[in-house]
Amino acid sequence: MLKLSDSLKTRYLCLQILFGVFKKKQTISQILENQFLGQTSYQEGDLARAERVSNFIFGHLTGIDECINLYLKKNIKLEVRNIFRLVVAEAFIDESPDYAIVNSAVQLSKINPVTKYVSGLINAVSRKIVQNVRNQNHPLKPTLNGTLRTYLSQIYSDSVIGRMEEIMSMREPIDITVKYKDETNFWKESLNAFELPTGALRLGRNKKLSTLYGFNEGKWWVQGISSSIPVKLLGNIAGLEVLDLFSAPGGKAMQLISAGAKVTCLDGSLKRLEVLKENLARMNMKANVIWSDIHEFKTNKKYNIILIDAPCSSSGTLRKNMDMPHLFPVKRMADLLKIQSESLKLAKSWIQKDGIILYCTCSLFPAEGEEQISQFLKMNPGWIQKVICAKSLNLESKWVDKKGGLRLRPDYLFELGGMDGFYAAILVKKN
Ligand SMILES: C[S@@+](CC[C@H](N)C(=O)[O-])C[C@H]1O[C@@H](n2cnc3c(N)ncnc32)[C@H](O)[C@@H]1O
Incomplete structure (x- = not known):
């Protein structure tokens, strides 16, 4: 079992969720069920936070990727992109100091064999991303993605879809x-x-x-x-x-x-x-x-x-x-x-x-x-x-x-x- 510090645990789980959804096409609940099998040290609060941060990423994916693309070519590996997605989301959610966001991105990159060779790049770009968010250069709008949006646009007007997207950015009552x-x-x-x-x-x-x-x-x-x-x-x-x-x-x-x-x-x-x-x-x-x-x-x-x-x-x-x-x-x-x-x-x-x-x-x-x-x-x-x-x-x-x-x-x-x-x-x- 991977031993992770408290500050990395939730962020690591968040990366598992992103990879599971984007690559393995699993739902968050399927991913979390698997997590319980191998990893018993997650508390209810860790899970809730990982879910909240990943939901923020899913709901703002277009804007988040635009934020990343300012500094990188579009075809970076999914595992690397996911770390940057986490950085952008954390900078927006604004619950951790900047250095903690960047440091954890670097540490997370070192855990995964696919990303460990680019930890220098992750360090440099994460700093720029966080700075850019702090300067409010890149406001984020929630957006529905892909096939679902296409499907919905055959039924509802753009303004209705826009309001649904706005609702998505509000916390669920x-x-x-x-x-x-x-x-x-x-x-x-x-x-x-x-x-x-x-x-x-x-x-x-x-x-x-x-x-x-x-x-x-x-x-x-x-x-x-x-x-x-x-x-x-x-x-x-x-x-x-x-x-x-x-x-x-x-x-x-x-x-x-x-x-x-x-x-x-x-x-x-x-x-x-x-x-x-x-x-x-x-x-x-x-x-x-x-x-x-x-x-x-x-x-x-x-x-x-x-x-x-x-x-x-x-x-x-x-x-x-x-x-x-x-x-x-x-x-x-x-x-x-x-x-x-x-x-x-x-x-x-x-x-x-x-x-x-x-x-x-x-x-x-x-x-x-x-x-x-x-x-x-x-x-x-x-x-x-x-x-x-x-x-x-x-x-x-x-x-x-x-x-x-x-x-x-x-x-x-x-x-x-x-x-x-x-x-x-x-x-x-x-x-
Ligand atoms: C929308 S949920 C039901 C929510 C529930 N009525 C409530 O108010 O809490 C749909 C349910 O259908 C069940 N289900 C799906 N396919 C089924 C099938 N072929 N036969 C019986 N149940 C099925 C699922 O297990 C799931 O619990």
């Missing part, structure tokens, strides 16, 4: 859902939170969740405003049987349970189901938990409601997954679109005559939302889309599209810190 609605005011005051128009609470900055009152006591859970809206669209569901397909880690399941529904949670990932079970235990909630791929699931039971929170591109959750734009393979879309349409088809066979299908995705792409619903309705003339009533839930009217679906964008509630992109639609059978 932490929203919570309280278990008992009538305790909202109490938790608002206890946690010094503010209430969003939908009733979700938004916490102030830099709160460490597990130390906050009510978390371990199971009084509330973390859930972004966007993902907390779909279940609210169902109205009174007390006593109803709900099948929550794609349930883990259980944010929506907990909402369903606290609204009094009898919930069956199904998910294909054992690991994610473990997290779901931990969440339910902490919240003192009960559900029927099933580990199964939806294609293998068999039941004769007919449910009142089926919630499909389908696997998707996650393009709505950019701020949480800044690595995503750099990993976004258009190829993966075909598989996602397939499982989304198949889940709608399967849900039909498990629903009661007067049942409801609630379909949602945390995607910005109509192909994973609006178009899935149109296709379903075309193939199933016995079904209709129920129009969501914005007013009754205190939603802004522009959040509901012409067909009655919920279409949320990251730049909505901009002044309050934005939200994730999301889509939801309610399907019911014709009378």
Whole structure:
């Protein structure tokens, strides 16, 4: 195991993340899981900082590389470029003295056989980069990269994409859902939170969740405003049987349970189901938990409601997954679109005559939302889309599209810190 000083540990991890995303095409969570296997000495704080710095790099990559290219030819090795990317990011984030930024860049270069021969160059150029940032010669703008931007520009105007990029540069807010609605005011005051128009609470900055009152006591859970809206669209569901397909880690399941529904949670990932079970235990909630791929699931039971929170591109959750734009393979879309349409088809066979299908995705792409619903309705003339009533839930009217679906964008509630992109639609059978 590599022995690293405290000051190098996080920076080294950051380089591992950059290399993993850019070269191996792994997500940050996959990389961090591997880190735990070989390297046990990382603390929660190290991981959080490494993730924060690398997310800054992913979100500002174009500007950061321009900063580096002022001093170097474009075709430097990835490992060398990543060290400079770290230097630029650290200079901007401005939490370490200049000498520490430069010294650690040099030390990091000496650890890796690919970069150890250029430590002199790294020293000289890092000094210039830091100086340039200090002189404010190079303001950085957050930008979406590559294929994802191209994809989005076919759907949204430049100004909307610009606002989404601005949101990316703001720290992600932490929203919570309280278990008992009538305790909202109490938790608002206890946690010094503010209430969003939908009733979700938004916490102030830099709160460490597990130390906050009510978390371990199971009084509330973390859930972004966007993902907390779909279940609210169902109205009174007390006593109803709900099948929550794609349930883990259980944010929506907990909402369903606290609204009094009898919930069956199904998910294909054992690991994610473990997290779901931990969440339910902490919240003192009960559900029927099933580990199964939806294609293998068999039941004769007919449910009142089926919630499909389908696997998707996650393009709505950019701020949480800044690595995503750099990993976004258009190829993966075909598989996602397939499982989304198949889940709608399967849900039909498990629903009661007067049942409801609630379909949602945390995607910005109509192909994973609006178009899935149109296709379903075309193939199933016995079904209709129920129009969501914005007013009754205190939603802004522009959040509901012409067909009655919920279409949320990251730049909505901009002044309050934005939200994730999301889509939801309610399907019911014709009378
Ligand atoms: C968007 S997440 C669900 C989030 C969850 N509904 C919540 O509110 O916390 C999608 C989930 O689908 C699961 N999944 C993906 N493919 C699946 C499949 N073929 N069968 C069952 N579950 C699957 C993943 O394991 C993942 O937990």
